[in-house]
Amino acid sequence: MRTKICGITSYDDAMSAIDSGADALGFVFYEASARYISPRDAAEIIKKLPPFIEKVALFVNSDAQIINSYCQEAGATLAQIHFEAPLRLYEQLFVPYIKVIRAKEPQDILQYANEYRLVDAYCETYGGSGKRLNLDWFDGVDCSKIILAGGLDPKNVSSLKKYGFYGVDVSSGVEISQGKKDYKKVKEFIRNAK
Numbered sequence: 001m002r003t004k005i006c007g008i009t010s011y012d013d014a015m016s017a018i019d020s021g022a023d024a025l026g027f028v029f030y031e032a033s034a035r036y037i038s039p040r041d042a043a044e045i046i047k048k049l050p051p052f053i054e055k056v057a058l059f060v061n062s063d064a065q066i067i068n069s070y071c072q073e074a075g076a077t078l079a080q081i082h083f084e085a086p087l088r089l090y091e092q093l094f095v096p097y098i099k100v101i102r103a104k105e106p107q108d109i110l111q112y113a114n115e116y117r118l119v120d121a122y123c124e125t126y127g128g129s130g131k132r133l134n135l136d137w138f139d140g141v142d143c144s145k146i147i148l149a150g151g152l153d154p155k156n157v158s159s160l161k162k163y164g165f166y167g168v169d170v171s172s173g174v175e176i177s178q179g180k181k182d183y184k185k186v187k188e189f190i191r192n193a194k
Helices: 011-019 039-046 064-074 087-091 106-110 157-163 183-193
Strands: 002-005 024-028 054-059 078-081 097-103 117-121 146-149 167-170 175-177
Touching (some): 011 024, 039 054, 039 064, 054 064, 064 078, 064 087, 157 167, 157 183
Parallel strands (some): 054 078
């Protein structure tokens, strides 16, 4: 499974994730989040990173102009759309994007079945809740285009291999404190996911 370490707020955290084998890093451009980083600060990190790493910018309730602008300023390579956006917004994006499904019930995970998508547990707030989805929902489902998020950590990630998820996304499950990664947990998470 491919791995994304989300909520990156420092160059050291970014490099420790990359050195541990992360495929993607997530930068949260949502000011209400404890893991918020400004596009300018994200750019300072991103410009020093090695090639071939996906740099994902997470957005909540933003318009297309903001998304395009912040991604360009930061040097992000993918926008993660963490809210119910109208079709028109996607048509206006200049950057590749991935939709997030905040699943409340089993049929929710079948949305956008022909697209790569990130599936997270629904909660009132956005992102990083540490809430886990019921894995029974994925029994018999083609998970090859699903990136699973929510409640993952180094101890439980290896149990996901049988589902064939495209990837996994973790934030709070590998932290010492909000926005600060635990290098040992990051390394263990990626090793167990792969």
